[in-house]
Amino acid sequence: MKKTLLMGLALTCGLASQAQKQFFKPExxxxxxxxxxxxxxxxxxxxxxxxxxxxxxxxxxxxxxxxxxxxxxxxxxxxxxxxxxxxxxxxxxxxxxxxxxxxxxxxxxxxxxxxxxxxxxxxxxxxxxxxxxxxxxxxxxxxxxxxxxxxxxxxxxxxxxxxxxxxxxxxxxxxxxYDYSPAAQANFRIWLQKKYKTIDNLNKAWGTAFWSAIYSDFSQIEIPNEKRLYSGIASPISVVDFKRFSADxxxxxxxxxxxxxxxxxxxxxxxxxxxxxxxxxxxxxxxxxxxxxxxxxxxxxxxxxxxxxxxxxxxxxxxxxxxxxxxxxxxxxxxxxxxxxxxxxxxxxxxxxxxxxxxxxxxxxxxxxxxxxxxxxxxxxxxxxxxxxxxxxxxxxxxxxxxxxxxxxxxxxxxxxxKLYKPNTQMPKEYAARKTALLYNVDNVWETTVQPQTYQWNQITHVTKCYNAVKLLSAPVDIVGEDRDLSSYPVVIAPAYQMVDEALVAKWKKYVENGGNLVLTVRTGLKDRNGHFREAQWANAIVDLIGAKIAMNDMLDNDIKAKVSFNGNTYFWNNWADMLEPMQGTETWATYADQFYAGKASVIHRKLGKGTVTYIGTDTDDGKLEKDVLKKVYELAGISTNEQPEGVMVNWRDGFWIAVNYSSSNVTINIPQDAKIIFGTKELTPAGVVVWK
Structure with missing residues (x-):
């Protein structure tokens, strides 16, 4: 895995230097x-x-x-x-x-x-x-x-x-x-016909048997307009398709x-x-x-x-x-x-x-x-x-x-x-070893917007919360799509990846079996690419991968705070929670501490081949549970972390370390004794910056 990682980093650097040679001067x-x-x-x-x-x-x-x-x-x-x-x-x-x-x-x-x-x-x-x-x-x-x-x-x-x-x-x-003009309407029908080929395929994908929404010809289709669909949407995926079309x-x-x-x-x-x-x-x-x-x-x-x-x-x-x-x-x-x-x-x-x-x-x-x-x-x-x-x-x-x-x-x-720049400076090995990929697909944003299930759910908020947790551990991150080769990343996170297919789950499984560490979070694997539940047990697509069944989920009002216990600490949640039933060989890391399902698993972890799979079944407001679970994932994988106070971002580029303090308090940055501080000091006031090498 380490050899593959270095090759992957070299490839990334090659992409950047190629563009820099054409348009920019690296120095x-x-x-x-x-x-x-x-x-x-x-x-x-x-x-x-x-x-x-x-x-x-x-x-x-x-x-x-x-x-x-x-x-x-x-x-x-x-x-x-x-x-x-x-x-x-x-x-x-x-x-x-x-x-x-x-x-x-x-x-x-x-x-x-x-x-x-x-x-x-x-x-x-x-x-x-x-x-x-x-x-x-x-x-x-x-x-x-x-x-x-x-x-x-x-x-x-x-x-x-x-x-x-x-x-x-x-x-x-x-x-x-969004555009509902006659031109958009005409182009949307063309787009749908290219995608689905036949009206029967569209009816199946859109689930138009629900509420008698069946079409017999593409010419009958109107852009789904939520102001006119005032009592609910017969086909949520029709709205997702319209968003896909608009982006195209x-x-x-x-x-x-x-x-x-x-x-x-x-x-x-x-x-x-x-x-x-x-x-x-x-x-x-x-x-x-x-x-x-x-x-x-x-x-x-x-x-x-x-x-x-x-x-x-x-x-x-x-x-x-x-x-x-x-x-x-x-x-x-x-x-x-x-x-x-x-x-x-x-x-x-x-x-x-x-x-x-x-x-x-x-x-x-x-x-x-x-x-x-x-x-x-x-x-x-x-x-x-x-x-x-x-x-x-x-x-x-x-x-x-x-x-x-x-x-x-x-x-x-x-x-x-x-004046201090040196070409071809290599990323420090310890920093490179915690390189993390965060998987993103805008379809998951669009689909969960149509059916959020709780007024508190916001896909981007959840994704960025997971991202922030990784950055507080001082890990370099690439946010990537499903087409990316994941083998160069020791850790991959797929937050709330609701729509999946068999090919993607197989790709995740292969990544883990070859030594990668995969972290999934709530709402993952619930639906297929058309936004349908499978005719199988809940989240069946990922059950074998995570080594657990998802018995049910729960969500609370924002003034109700329920509890989760992990590593002797208590965390609070009210957005979304999955109740997990681990299979043999799957560890329970965190459990619910109250409600009628107290004692049910909240976070699980298993070994699979040379790697691991972790499922974080609770979405918290402050992201502290997610951060502490991720820290344990890195540690068990033999990857050192450098945890920062809330609000501090530490990054490396071109041979230089940069720390920025977004918190409202003074913080002290842990800078090695033999480091040379170029700008600032290790004692950072709010909005303070320190640069060292």
Whole structure:
């Protein structure tokens, strides 16, 4: 297993270095940039702004993704003169440019002349000019017009060496809205016919015998609209299929633009798009035509409590690390295209980040192996829908705001760190030995959203809780799909993997028999790929694998706290719990301490071939049970861990260790005596960072 692990790590490094050779310089490690909107500012100020950008330490800028109306003021008439001037001035100050396609915001002439391109919401209302992402991915006319716009841009900047790369669209999605337009309806029927071939196959997969929902022809099918299905959904999997279709339509729209760009520009220019972390109405992994996928990240916007009384100003400790490990494995390279610069305007409430938090986020992003970090935006806007959104500089266009000062500090530190960089530095063996894969399939997110069973269930919350538990043990993580070869990972975790087939379970079994350590959690193996229960005992697909039967499950209201006992400690739960009945040879690690099933197994563990299988049958709010069970799994496998206090993230990259404190208290980092501290100290205040080697 160890030999295979080293081979796997070498392969991963090879993927990254191949992309780095083409688009990035490894010795720079990370390059930092910032969004700029020349169309929003007096051209007389552009030179001053780009100079300020460069003086602050930025190495690239990003423009044009919301400027379709300025680049094509009337249909077929293109104007790039103003953009040429902006690119020229950026280059004057040694700033590379990421050029963006403007499909997120079609101009008014387009939406008025071709209203069929607009998205149609669940209510039957169409999107209105004056917002963004309000177009339909399924509209043939919008694809035609977008293709022409992108081709014009690509040909204009085809051999321009000042253009570093391209971003397609902006956060491709409909921000939680789905498209019910006639074009989407027509394409959905085509998609279903390609998938199921016959209407009988669809009826079987959708279980349409329930509630007399049987179809005799694909033309009868409507997009399942939950606002119209007011008394329940006859076929939950129909909703999952619609979500699958929508994600495919988005990926197809992005790929269309990608292909147009690549047909016209230099191979030295990369093509990417930025997806929002945590938004599951699209699936970034579907976008395999891109050179790599990047992401946007806003840790503090009123939606998280974090750790401790100031956690709402610091963000969840796992959030940036999770995004790094989710977006990087697809191509071995990623970057954050939008990293929060300070206070924002669109949250449920918008607190000021904790002093030093922006600096901590930057180092956390760096620690994840990113090749670039970009912030939205350089100047705080004077008008428009984001006036309260901070930039690097304030409303006077000159004064550096707190976030700008922290970016400046980080960029100075990176320039110092580059002097210490050594190529081909090997990951420390002890760290590599705890390399962990976390299996993810967006189908499980969609399916459990349709039938959560308890109002407390949130698939992403459960997955990220398991992820956080692993990171608190200082393990490197790849978040991967089912197609990934698992043999290079000593530990694999499949959280709440509700839909499985025989092939996947066989793959898990082979992985374990060859020496791997597999950890499964609640809700795993309950359904097939069509979301059906099997005509067999509960969770029959995994019974032989885990060495136990799942007798039943339970869930409680959020004000009821039930107990689990593990290793002499008590843990509390109320979300979801499986009551397990171990077979011969399977150990019981944890038991329920109350309710009418007190004494039933909650966590079980067994040896299988050369490896082990562990099933965590209880979902806790704080994740402490999951973390302690995982720690025992590592220890029994002979894998050392380095447990951190809640809120601390420790990562290694390129020969450097980075620790970031997201907690609201001071913590002391355990740094070896012979280590050299480069920045910071081992005593970390909230938002503190220490870098050592």
């Amino acid at each position: 720079k490690m990370v390059e930092t940039g910032v969004y700029y909107y020349p169309e929003a500012w007096d051209p007389a100020q552009w030179d001053r702004d780009f100079k300020k950008m460069s003086d602050m330490g930025f190495e690239f800028t990003h423009m044009a993704e919301f400027a379709w109306g300025q680049m094509e003021p009337t249909e077929g008439q293109y104007d790039f003169k103003w953009l040429d001037k902006a690119v020229e001035l950026a280059a004057k100050h040694n700033l590379k440019v990421i050029m963006c396609t403007p499909s997120a915001t079609p101009p008014v002439w387009l939406t008025r002349k071709y209203p069929e391109i607009l998205v149609e919401m669940q209510t039957g209302q169409t999107g209105q000019h004056g917002t963004r992402e309000h177009y339909s991915w399924s509209s043939a006319k919008y694809r035609e017009l977008t293709s022409k716009m992108v081709e014009a841009m690509a040909k204009h900047f085809a051999n321009d060496k000042r253009i570093w790369g391209w971003q397609i669209d902006n956060e491709p999605s409909h921000y939680g809205t 339509e988005c990926a197809s729209f992005v790929s269309m633009q990608c292909n147009v760009i690549k047909a016209n520009v230099s191979k030295e220019q990369f093509v990417t798009s930025n997806f929002m972390h945590g938004h599951t109405d699209v699936d970034p992994w579907r976008n395999k035509d891109l050179d790599f996928i990047s992401y946007t990240m806003y840790p503090v916007a009123g939606y998280t409590k974090g750790v401790g009384d100031q956690g709402f100003r610091l963000g969840d400790p796992w959030r940036i690390s999770y995004a790094n490990d989710f977006f990087r494995p697809l191509k071995g390279v990623t970057g954050v295209m939008e990293l929060q610069p300070g206070q924002v305007n669109w949250g449920s409430y918008n607190p000021q980040p904790y002093p030093g938090a922006v600096h901590a986020w930057l180092w956390n992003a760096f620690a994840g192996g990113l090749d670039f970090i970009c912030s939205y935006r350089f100047r705080q806007p004077l008008f428009g829908g984001e006036q309260f959104h901070y930039g690097m500089v304030g409303t006077d266009g000159v004064t550096e705001l707190n976030g700008g000062q922290q970016y400046n500090q980080f960029m100075k530190e990176i320039r110092e760190l580059r």
